[in-house]
Amino acid sequence: MLISIIIPTLNEETYIGQLLGYLNNHPQKDSIEIIVVDGGSQDKTLSIAGLHEGTLIETKIASRAHQMNEGAKQANGTILYFVHADTQLVDSFVQDIHVAHQNGFKSGCYRFKFHQPQNPLLHINGFFTRFPFKWCRGGDQTLFIDKGVFESIDGFDEKYVIMEDYDILDRIDAHQIPFKVIPKSVKVSSRKYDDNSYMKVQLTNLKAMKMYKHGTDPSEIRKFYCQSLDGKYKEDHLFLGNLKPHE
Template identity: 50%
Template sequence: MKHSIIIPTLNEEEKISHLLEFLTKNALSDSEIIVVDGGSKDKTIALVKRFENVNLIETKKASRAYQLNEGAKKATGELLYFIHADVLPPQTFEADIEIALQKEYEFGCYRFVFDKNAIMLKFNAWWTRFDFMFCRGGDQTLFVTKDVFNQLNGFDEHYIIMEDFDFILRARKKFKFRIIPKNVVVSARKYKLNSYFKVNMVNLYSYWSFMLGKSPEKIRDNYKTWLKFD
């Protein structure tokens, strides 16, 4: 089964080269890598263009759901693997996904660990092994067959934030979900710029606002107001 690896970017010059170097080294020879940029103002696009075997889609709309859908439209693989620019999967990621598919799982994710060795971050990461909805999220990456993705009409672009939670909730109603028992490595940059307590409180607020049907615009605005980003 051919894999399409899809990466949404927006001003990711600090992280994108490292991920693309990793993927071009470790991905299967017939896998395709697609970067969907949402209008970066830094060197992201120039850095991506250095990789000859990486397909770049440039859009002017900085919305992760939209960017992921655009990548999926261009993807030629039967398996879609969505990954953020500041995440590194295991070297065995494509074999791991194939094993999950052979066991008839149709979509899923990984556990994660942070790239910073702090006890409270280890505590956060520990929870990702459990099948609780609050413990999910795009940082864990997401694999899904293209057939399932199309049946669900992709990501709901109404969700300018929490699009990953919405997709997983909808998918779980009909399809078999797998948490691969290995770790992706996630950047702790959000915690470095803000306090551990503050990030957790904002995440908790965002999750429950989503579950209670609050406006994605309001969730996004509060998220950006309360947290600092690099």
């Protein structure tokens, strides 16, 4: 059963080579398909990605929801696996996802922990990802979903230029699609905290979640998030490139 790994990128030269190198040398490489969907990187992301095996898609729309949908359209796998460029996967991910899928879980994710966290408080964030609450979830934990199920719920809603991960999780829940939190942890970068304090990030996340729950226009949530955080993370990781004309 083929797993299509879809990686949306924008200015990810620091991380993309490590992830693609890992995937290209994975012992179960024949069981995976690698798809990178770039949203208009201005650094070396494209040239680095081009050095590795896999499909490279370029789009002028820098928005994760759009990029991941574009990757899904070209995916050949039975299972779609959405992964951020700065994520370190669990070595057993192919087997883990296959077992979960065979046991009836058509969607799911991993727990997460930060890679080399500078602030011990970051361990708190990772700890809570073991619990079955949607506010503990997020795209950093990676997301696997049966391709047929993904298509049946119309994929990612592209109006969500931020919070697209929570929207699809809400729809997975609304459609009563079995969801599995695999009890292992992927590792994610703590770069968001390089230029922002722990409390600043948490309060920003809390306000953004409240805005999402109250039905605030995603572009307004995105604007708030961008204005609230400082540093290179804001410029690159939040996909501040071109959006669809109506956004």
